[in-house]
Amino acid sequence: MSEQGVTPQSVDFSAWYNDIVVKADLVDNPERTPVRGCMIIKPYGYELWEAIRQGLDKRFKATGHQNAYFPLFIPMSFLQREAEHVEGFAPELAVVTHGGGKELEEPYVVRPTSETIIGDAMSRWIQSYRDLPLLLNQWANVVRWEKRTRPFLRTSEFLWQEGHTAHATYEDAQAETLRMLDIYAEFAIHEAAIPVIKGQKSEQEKFAGALASYTIEAMMGDGRALQAGTSHNLGQNFAKAFNIQYVDESNKLQYCWTTSWGVSTRMIGAIIMAHGDDKGLRLPPRLAPIQVVIVPIYRNDDEKSRVMPVVERLAAELQDAGLRLHVDRRENLSPGFKYNDWEMRGVPVRLEVGPRDVDNNKAALARRDILGKEGKQFVDQAGIVDTVRQLLEDIQASLLRQATEFRDGRLHEVVGDYDRFIDIIRGGEWALTWFSGDAEGEAKIKADAQAVSRCFPLEQPYAGESGPCIVTGQMTDRMAYFAKAY
C-alpha cells in the first residue's frame, strides 16, 4: 500500500479501484453503507457527476430534447406487457407491496428503466404525425437489485439519464439512435478523454425489448472493456405493447418507432479506470471538480505573511476567469503530504507558491499527467490565467492521447486462429475478429474465455468484405470486438 493507503494498480487493479473510490472521497466506504448495494456519493464524486450531467444535458437540449419527469413506481403489469423486457428485468426488481399502511392491490416495482411508463404516457401524448418526433429525456435514479456490487460500476441504485423518443418511421428512429450514440461518443472523447469505440451489440447482448442496441465501449487501465453508454432502437416493440400510435398524413393509424438511450454514474467508474495510475485518480480537466489546487509553501509566520497575499491574488485571478480552484489552507500538513493528497484525488494542475517564488514573481506549476520534475515548470505570475488554461488543455489532450495509445496497443485483429483469439482475451486484451453473431458460438467463447462480444464496431476495417466467423467458420460480413468486461 502507498502512503495514502491505496493499493498500487500494478499490484491489484481491482483492489486499487476499491481503495481509490473511498480514499479520494468519491463514495462512502461500501462496507459501512447501511443499504445493501446502494452507494452514498460524497461531494467530490457528486461534483464529477454534476459535470457529466451538465455536459450531456447541454448536448441533449442543443439537439431538441426536453427533460421531463415520470413516476419512480411502475405497475408490475406494465412491465409484463413487453415479454422480453420483463424477462430481462424480473430478476433485478425491487417491489413495493405496502403503501400508507396498507397492502397494495397491485404491487409497484421501483423503476429499473422507464420504457414502459413513458411508453404509456406517449400513447396519450401522441395523436398525429405533427406530434412527432417526441424527444424526451429524464434525469433520475433507478434500481436494479444486484448480487455483487461495486461503487459506480454495478450498484443496486444508480443515477442516470434515460432518453425516450418516438418517431414516424424506422429510419427516423434509427437516425436518432445513432445521433445519440454519436453524442455519447463525442462527450466521452472530448470531455472525459476516453477514446470509446462505437458499435452494435450482438443479439445476445442487446437490451431486453430492443430491435438493436448500440454502445460506446471504453478500455480500462487493466485492459477490460466497460460499456459506458447505450442507445437502443426499440422498433415497434414498445409502441405495440403500449399502443403508441399516430395518424399519418394520409389519415391512416400507424404505430410509432421508439428509441431509448442512457448514460449513468458508471461513467464515473470509466473515468477512474481509464486514467488512474498508481498514485490515484487522474481527472480530465474539463470534468474535474477542482482543476487547480494551490499549495502555499512556508516554514514560519514571516514566510506565510509574504506567501499568502500572492496565493490569494492568484486564486482570485484564476477563479474570476471561471477556473475551478481550491486553495489548500490546511495547517500542520507538509507540502509533500499535500502534493500526494491532491495527486491521489486527481487534480490536473497543482500551483505552488513559496517565498522564493514571491521574490521572483514566479509560481511553480505541476501537472498530474506527468509526475516529478519533468511535469513541473516555473512560470511568471503575470499571465497566470492563460498559462494555466493552456496547461489544462494540454493535459486534457495528453490524457486522451495516452488512453488512445494504451488502447491501440491492446487491440488485436485475429482471423481464423481460435486459440490465439481466446489467448488474447484471456490475457486481458481485445480481439477484433469475424463473427457471425451466432448465439451458440458466443456461448462457446464465453465458456472458453469468460468473455462475450463487446460490439460490432460501426467503423468496420474491411467494410464490404467477408471472412470466416472465428467460432462457426461460416462466412460473415462483420467483425466484432471481444474482451473481458466490467
Place this chain on the structure above:
Amino acid sequence: MSEQGVTPQSVDFSAWYNDIVVKADLVDNPERTPVRGCMIIKPYGYELWEAIRQGLDKRFKATGHQNAYFPLFIPMSFLQREAEHVEGFAPELAVVTHGGGKELEEPYVVRPTSETIIGDAMSRWIQSYRDLPLLLNQWANVVRWEKRTRPFLRTSEFLWQEGHTAHATYEDAQAETLRMLDIYAEFAIHEAAIPVIKGQKSEQEKFAGALASYTIEAMMGDGRALQAGTSHNLGQNFAKAFNIQYVDESNKLQYCWTTSWGVSTRMIGAIIMAHGDDKGLRLPPRLAPIQVVIVPIYRNDDEKSRVMPVVERLAAELQDAGLRLHVDRRENLSPGFKYNDWEMRGVPVRLEVGPRDVDNNKAALARRDILGKEGKQFVDQAGIVDTVRQLLEDIQASLLRQATEFRDGRLHEVVGDYDRFIDIIRGGEWALTWFSGDAEGEAKIKADAQAVSRCFPLEQPYAGESGPCIVTGQMTDRMAYFAKAY
C-alpha cells in the same frame, strides 16, 4: 369555461388550478396518470423546476454547501430510532419488501426525507471539531403516501432538495437554520416574485423530530396560505439517535447539533397560485421557461415572406442576448388563438411582428401582467434587446408588487375578538393575533375555523410587548398568523 377550457379563477379557484396545470402542459392529466398520486411532470413544468433548482443550487453553493447523494432506501429500523420522527412519517411510508426475487430480511422504506440515513453517514464522517460545520445538500425524489393528491401541492412522489448540516453548537445550528430560511425567502421574493412571510411554526406544526421549525408562508390567489419552504433546527435529537459526535477543542466528546431544510416541487404550485389569473398562468420572468414568445402576423405568402426575415432577425438578437425565446411558427392558427394560448401558458412578453411593423421598423410588445391595449406598446426594432430586458424587469417587479398588495389587503390584526378572528379566517383571509402556542387552543381554532397557525412571524409588530392570547386569554409575547392553508 374559457375558450381554452380553463375554469375562471373567479368561478372556482380549485377547478381553475386543476385545469391550468393540465392545459398549460405542466403535468400530465392526473386522472390518466397510471401510478396513484404520482405526477408526470411535462417538459414545460420541468423547465420551471430546472429554473428553481438552478436558482437555489447557486445560492447553496455560494454559502458553502456541497451536494451529495444518499440511498433511496432506508432500513425501517433507522426511522424508528427517533421516536417523534417515525411517528410523524409512519402513516405515509412506501415499503419495499422484496428485492431480486426474494423477501428482504428487513424491509426498506422509500425515503420520505433523509435525516436518518444522512445522520448515520454523518456519524461516520465527523470525528473532530475540525470537520464542522458539515454542510450538505441533496437533490432527490421522495415518497410520502398521500390519500388526496393534487399536482405539485401534495403528491405521493415529489422532487425536492434537502439540506442537512451538522454543527458544534446550538448557536451555530440556529444561525444556519435562519440563514437558509433567509435564502429561501430571498429566492421566493426576488426570483418567484412571491412576498413570503418568514416565521416559526408552533409546537404542534413543527417537523417530526425538530427542536424548532421555520417556514416561508405564501399567500395564494384565493387567500389561502401555502408553506413554500421549511428550515428546521433539529437540536441534538438526530445526533443522539445516530451518534453524531465530535471531539471538541478540549478533547471532549460532544454531540453535534444538526439542521435540515427543504424546498420542493410545491414551489411550482405556489408560483401558479400566487400569480395566475382567469386567463391562466403568469410566470415571473426570472423563472419563466419562455420569457418572450414571438408571434408572426401575416395573411398570405407575400406578407409572410416580408415578416419572417424580421422575426428571425429579432429572434436571433434576443436569443444571442441570453433571453429564453420561442417563435410560434404554427400554421393554420390565428394570431388571436396564439395570443390566448401563450397568455394561458403565462409567457411574460409577447412580441408581434406584422407587415406594417416591417414597413415601420417597429414591433408590438404585449405584457402578460397588463392585458389588452394598456399593456401593449409599439417599439423600435433597433435596441429590441434592451427594450425587452427592461420590460421583463418591469414585469418581474410588477408581479411582486401586485402579489404584495393583494397580500397586504388580506392581512388583519385582531386583538381579543375571537369571533372576528374566526370570521376572518373562514372568510379566506389571514389573521395576525396574540397566540400562546397552546395545543388545546390551537385544536379549538382548528375545530372552529378549519385552520391552524401558519407561523409566528420573525418580524413581530409589537416586539417586546405582550397581549392576551386570542383563545386562552393568557398574556403572551408573540403574535401568530392563522389562515386556511394548502
